[in-house]
Amino acid sequence: MAATGAESGEAVAESGGYEYDVVVVGGGPAGENVAGRVAAGGLSVALVERERVGGECSFWACMPSKALLRSGHAVTAARRVDGARQAVTGDIDVSGTLRRRDSFVDQWDDRRQVDWVHDAGVALFRGSAWLAGSREVMVRDPDGTTFSLYAGNAVVLATGSVPVRPPIPGLDQVDFWDSRAATSAERAPESLAVLGAGVVGVELAQAWARLGTHVRMIESGPRPLPSAPDFAGDLLEAALRADGVRLYSDAVVNGVSSTEGSVTLELADGTEVSAERLLVATGRRAATGHLGLESVGLHEEGAVDVNEHGEVRGVPGGWLYAAGDVTGQAQLTHQAKYAARVVADVVVARATGRHVTTDAFGRYMTSANRHAVPTVIFTDPAVAQIGYSPERAEQDGHRVRTIELDMASAGAELRADGYRGRARFVIDERHQVLLGAVFVGQDVAELLHAATIAIVGEVPLARLWHAVPAFPTLSEVWLRLLESYGL
Template sequence: MTESLETDVIVLGAGAAGENAAGRVVSAGLESIIVESALVGGECSYWACMPSKALLRPGTALAEASAVDGSREAVSGSLDVPAVLRRRDSFTSNWDDASQVQWVKDTGIGLVRGRARLTGERTVEVTDDAGTRVTITARHAVVLATGSVPVEPPVDGLADVEYWGTREATSSSEVPGSLLVLGGGVAGTELAQAYARLGSKVSLVARHGVLDSLPAPAAKLVIDALEADGVEIHGNTSPERISRDESGAIVMDLPGGQRLAGDRLLVSTGRRPALDGLGLEELGLDPNSLRTDDSGLVAGAANWLYAVGDAAGKVLLTHQGKYEARATGSAIAARAHGEIGFGEPPAYSRFTATADHTAVPQVVFTDPEIAMVGLSPKDASARGIRVSETSLPLSVAGSSLFADGYTGWAQMVVDEDRGIPVGFTFAGPGVAELLHAATIAVTGQVPLDRLWHAVPAYPTISEVWLRLLEKYGL
């Protein structure tokens, strides 16, 4: 027997984006039901942002203490691996979603467990592990917040070898003696450093280079740090074959006859929206080319289907997904209440997520960190913006106090026709905390002659703002 339910808004996926979308519509007086087949809280809470940063932070804290004369003398020994893993487990609530389920209940959101499939306009069928089916009909909207899944690279033999994805790497109860990492992007790089500092012998293989999409001086600082941590880097190459040898070790054959072996293999070669099996094809929608407007509304779905976060495929970052979800939830509620129509709402309203156009912030939580927002010189030029680039070593009183021998780098990209900054990159220990000021400057389109009057406190790393403006010529 199939149970039938009705609500205002159905949200598929109880990760950070889905929770924010549902919470937003409920706070506006609508009803909402979230459908989730795994843990409420999603990837970020249990297998991505939180556990990966929990694995990284102890090594960074130890390095910071060891980088200051007076405290380094008090540092002895290495990381306590069991303690690091216990602390990591605490941030995932030991992979128990009871507290998140309680939040959903307390917020007034309904929860249905199971796998969802769109069966018609505003209609979703949910099947749980026991085969029980529930049909849910939405009065106003269905929101896809199903996140993303890893992309498996086409490497000969990989499908026959048991390997780690980022989920297994962030939740592992063991630190392997040796670890092969395939992928030089953010997740692969962060986890390579985390495991190297926990005691693994790490070899990292990157098809292009390590963090090759980021400014080269910033990436170089991270590469140098990885090598100082003992990570063996093989850039601009790809494995020809992956297999297991007679001893059970995982073997990676590289071009030229080079062979790497490890106890474990981590594959981190990108992610794609998790839209398979949702029934989009039956609705005339291609899951490989889903398009949304700035309110999250899916093109071709007759004004009822929305997508947010990784599922929308715009920017695969948790904070960006939460931001999109808040805008989408507000737009759905406003449309339900007749406050706005279905034409695209104005930019910079609470009904549109426009930050992905010009001002996406991102942090690489390696040691040193890389924090960036906005456009690179190349991206800006491709948009027809006439820009200048100002960069310099991050060397101010605040950085020298932060760590002996502090090494960092900063870059400012300026739209010369408007006299406003359109991008910033900072690289160095502790620079993540500089990022929100940069995000405000880019989002707010703050003119440089006004930014010059934002006086950085002395002695802080934020003095780099003054140095960038001085070098620019103000």
């Protein structure tokens, strides 16, 4: 039960456990960042992880899904440029794509992340963990041994999220893919039915379609990406259809059944959709089950509610914190890392006697986690967005002006013949600052950080006029924005 790779905490003889300044539950991006930053601040830290250090993003989500998408994107990009398309004479090498994906996840071996944890001076415990009362974490290791970790200063929950399984009759009787199975598959299935048209659904539908799989997508609304602007969903729908994906819109699934080698979805209109594999991609929820939250007076179900410092509300004493997906905030690796850095800084400050005020983090953390969350959907076209929609901005009392533009510029035209893309900007008319931005098109992800800086920094549009975009690049869309605004 001893820690590996770092000095163990102080032994607590009467209980057979160990005491550390901080105990972090969950070794994904949030947990790693909390642990490393707290250790750098001079505190002793224990990190508990039941699966792979690095978490969902490293092994089953961000990295493998983007690796699966990249081969198809590269070939398609070449085919959009006269002179290059003539050189594309064959199909995508599926086995090569899968080998490249495997390299990004280190063949699902977490030794590199473990080495990083050790080098950071963090004690790593393998096992499942749960709260057993104030500042106490119980751990059951892979051998079944149970022991305690005591936190002198803080416990941080960073257990991430898990897929939602919709209550569809027959679903629990069939063998279906979740996102993990879809990103780690060893071969391309002949056919794939995708249930859900959110981020996971559209990315994996396009990835496998471009690797030669016949894909059917079942969506509950009129277009993909219901949380994005309609024009984004429309452009992506056209691209998915061009890739051979068959879409079933406004669909209701009444039941699921299977025969040998096939899964069938029965739709409310009588249509049957069959495929070799079924991917269920209907969202994720905070992973709070079996965390022992009731031992500290919290409900076991639902996300953990935190304040602007990441401190869990409803638990007296200021010792319990949470960061990442488990808080129910934006389910994004970069946001989890941001929240982790805030939590770590607050924990270290309080442990070393420094006063922490809401001024230090409150305003900007609230904005960053609610109104300034940058999101990229890595399809082709990509969808990059941040900030307010026009409707939400008006609800919050802003006087709004919305400007929509085609992504038409020399930079776009050079990038691809017949480049298709669109942008939308939401502007606060009182203060003449940007509140939100959406970019849709090939390679628009790299435009997003400029919008993030403009929104978080509340940069006046008149000042942005002097931030001259380089020619010829996609960034010329910023010039089009300012011209359309009348500056």
